[in-house]
Amino acid sequence: MMERIRKQILQALAGGEISVYKLIDLQDASLPEFFQLLQEMEEGEIIQISDGKVGLTEKGRELAEKLGAKYFDVSCEHCEYTGLKIHDFFKDVLDKYLEIAKERPETVEEYDQGYISPEGVIKRVEFVYERGDLLKSRIFVVGDDDLFSIAAALTGMPEKIFVVDIDERLINFINKVAEEYSLPIEAMVYDVQQAFPEELKKKFDVFVTDPVETIPGLKLFLSRGVSTLKGPGCSGYFGITTLEASRKKWYEIQKMIHDMGFVITDMRRKFSVYPQDEKNFFRFQEKLPIVEKLGAKIDYDWYKSTLYRIEAVKDPKPLVEGEMIIDEAVYRDSESWATPYGAD
C-alpha cells in the first residue's frame, strides 16, 4: 500500500514544489502513515522539505523521470470533484444559510468540533434531495456543528428535523434560528455516551452525522443514528476521512455497517471540505499533532471527508443502545492527528 502512496507523492511532486498540506490532499494514506513516509523519503534524499514546502531533490527528480511520474490534476474544476453543482434553488438556500451562519458559535476544542464549508453543506442537502430522502422526510442529526439541519430545513422540504448535540451553545443557537425562521427543527442537548432516549427510537427516515473517528466514537455516533430509523429502506449519511481513519479502520467501519443491517450505496471521496474559517478548528492549529509534526502553518484546505450513504436492507440494529461510557478518550486514538490535544 505504501508503495502506491509513494507513487502518488512522486506524481504530485513531478509537477514542482508544493505546500505540504496540498501534498496531504494528493495522497490517500492516513496522517501517521503519510508522515512516516515523508520522513523516509526525506532521509532517502528523494524529497526536501523546508518552510512547509516539499519538493523533489536531484535524486528524486531522476527517480520520478525514470518511473515516468507526471502530475495531472484530473478533478473537475467546476464542481471541485463532487459531481454536483449548486442549483439556483439551492443557491437561495445557501444565501440564507450564510446569513444565519454568521452568528454560529465558534468551534471549541473540548468537543472536537469542526465544520464543513457552506457549499459542502448545501451539496450534501442536494444529494439527500436527489436520493428522495429530503421530501417530507423525518431527519435525525447526531451532532450538528455543520448546521446541516438549518440548510435542510430552509429548502422547505423535510417534515421534521431533530438535532442532538453535546454542546448547549449550538443547541440554543439552532433552536433560536428555528423559531426565528419558523423551521421544523427541534434541538436537544445529548451526549452520545448516554443511553438513547426511548421516545426517539424508530421515528425517523434518515440520519445524518459526522462521527468522531475513533472506533468507539464511530460505534456510538452510528448506533445512535441507526436507533432512530423506522425500518428497512431508511438511510444514513455521514462523512469519514482517510486522514484520521486508515483503511484498517474503514474495514472495521464497513463491518459495523453490515452488521447493523445496512448496505453502503455511495461513498463520495473528498465531498466535504473543512475550510480555514476564523471560527473553524484551525483556530487552534498549534494544538493539532499534524501541524506540530510538520512544523508548518496550514496554507491549504487539506482536511476533507468522504461522504457515505448507507441504507437499511434489514431491520436496523444499533450496536449500542444503552449507556456506553468510553474509558479511553472518546475523541482521540493513534490516528487522530487532526484532533486538538485539548479534546479529551
Added chain:
Amino acid sequence: MMERIRKQILQALAGGEISVYKLIDLQDASLPEFFQLLQEMEEGEIIQISDGKVGLTEKGRELAEKLGAKYFDVSCEHCEYTGLKIHDFFKDVLDKYLEIAKERPETVEEYDQGYISPEGVIKRVEFVYERGDLLKSRIFVVGDDDLFSIAAALTGMPEKIFVVDIDERLINFINKVAEEYSLPIEAMVYDVQQAFPEELKKKFDVFVTDPVETIPGLKLFLSRGVSTLKGPGCSGYFGITTLEASRKKWYEIQKMIHDMGFVITDMRRKFSVYPQDEKNFFRFQEKLPIVEKLGAKIDYDWYKSTLYRIEAVKDPKPLVEGEMIIDEAVYRDSESWATPYGAD
C-alpha cells in the same frame, strides 16, 4: 424504500413529462422494482404512460404539489456527475483510443457484452492514475469489452496489462492492437468458470472488471480478479449497476468483498455510461426484458454503473479458486432485465 423511490419519481415528473428511460436514470431502484412501482402508480392514476413518455395525471400533479415535489437537476454538467474532467494528456489518449476502437468487434448477446463510453473508459484510467495505481503497475483485466487495457496502456504508465476474456474475437483484436502499437498487453482466452491458472496467481497490483451481475457471476469475476493480486495494499476496480443489482444484492456483494479481505475505498455513482453506439448491446434491444416490458424504444443513455474501488487490507482470499460450473445461467437472474434473452 419504495416510498423513497416514489418520491424520486414524483420529483422527476414535477418538471414535466419525460422519457421513461430518463425516468429510470432519475431513480435508484432496480428494474423489476421500478417497473412494479410504475405499474402501481399508473393503476393508481398518479402517472400516465404513452409512447415511452411518462407524465403526471391531474391527480398526480395535485399530489406532487401537496408534497412540494420539485425537480432540480443538481448534477455538474461539465463532468456529468463524475467529478473528473478529461485532462489534456488524457485527451490525446482518448483520441488514439477512439481511432483504435473504430475496429472493435461488435458486442454479441451470447456473452452479455456491452461497453462503456470512451470518455468513461478514459476517466476510469484517470481515476486509477490518481490513486497511484497506474504508474509502473501490473494490471489484470477480467473481461475487456470496454478495451480498458488499451486505454490504460496508451498512457505509457503501466508496466504490464494482462487481459482474459471468453471471447476469442476480442482477445485477437487486443493482441493485434498491442503488437501494432507496441503496448505491454497480453490477452488470453479464458472462461471465468475454469479453474484459475496457477501462473497468473499473485502476480498483479490491480485488477479491473465489469462483472456479470448475478451472485454466481459476481463471485466468479471478483474471485478471479482477487486471485491475481500480490497481497495487502493491492486493489480492484469494477462497475456495478443499481438497475440489475438491487440493494439486497449489493449487501451480499459487500459481504463478499469484506470476506475476501478488502475494504471499499470508493463508490462513484453513475460513473460509467453505456452509450447507444451501433456496436453496443442496444443493437438487440428487442431482446432486453425491460424494453419488452416498457414497450418503448430506448431514447436515452439510461444504463449506468457505479464504480467501486476496493483495497486489500489482508492477504487477498478469493472465494473461488478451482473450477466452478454454474448450473443455472451465469448471465441471468430475476433482476437481469437489461441482459438479452440470448445470453444463456
